[in-house]
Amino acid sequence: MTCHKEDTKNCFVLEGKMALPNQFFVGRTGSKFIIAMRDKKKIMGLKCKKCNMVFIPPREYCIHCLSKIDENWVDLGNEGELVNYTIVRYQDKHLPKKAPYILGQIKLQGADTPLTHIVTGIDPSEVKVGMKVKAVFAEKTTSTLMDLDHFEPA
Numbered sequence: 069m070t071c072h073k074e075d076t077k078n079c080f081v082l083e084g085k086m087a088l089p090n091q092f093f094v095g096r097t098g099s100k101f102i103i104a105m106r107d108k109k110k111i112m113g114l115k116c117k118k119c120n121m122v123f124i125p126p127r128e129y130c131i132h133c134l135s136k137i138d139e140n141w142v143d144l145g146n147e148g149e150l151v152n153y154t155i156v157r158y159q160d161k162h163l164p165k166k167a168p169y170i171l172g173q174i175k176l177q178g179a180d181t182p183l184t185h186i187v188t189g190i191d192p193s194e195v196k197v198g199m200k201v202k203a204v205f206a207e208k209t210t211s212t213l214m215d216l217d218h219f220e221p222a
């Protein structure tokens with residue numbers, strides 16, 4: 069059967085063109101988070117004192133009780149545990165690294181939410197949930213989340 073796009077009963081044609089260059093303002097909280105990484109090599113989270121939970125990436129309001137927590141910064145240190153991961157196997161120009169690479173969720177010590185970032189220094193076939201990892205900062209700043217270059221086995 070030949071499909072013509074005028075035949076809307078039997079044929080559905082989806083035409084598309086996508087280009088998604090974009091930028092967004094990371095806000096006051098996101099800026100403080102990036103500046104701490106860039107200037108002090110520190111990974112900071114925000115703590116809700118009422119719920120006793122630390123969020124990273126930092127958020128202005130607690131997701132549970134909605135309290136404003138944007139002044140309760142805590143230093144999370146540079147080490148944590150890999151709590152989940154995936155292996156990126158496709159190549160695309162928007163990706164930060166050449167595939168294959170490990171994209172992990174790292175729960176830093178003292179944090180209650182994981183930070184998603186690149187994990188290197190281990191073969192993708194060897195990576196395991198529960199591994200201890202540490203942050204490695206970029207030598208050259210870009211004033212982005214990539215000032216934290218990657219995590220590697222601790």
Ligand SMILES: [Zn+2]
Nearest residue numbers: 116119130133
């Ligand atoms: Zn709370």
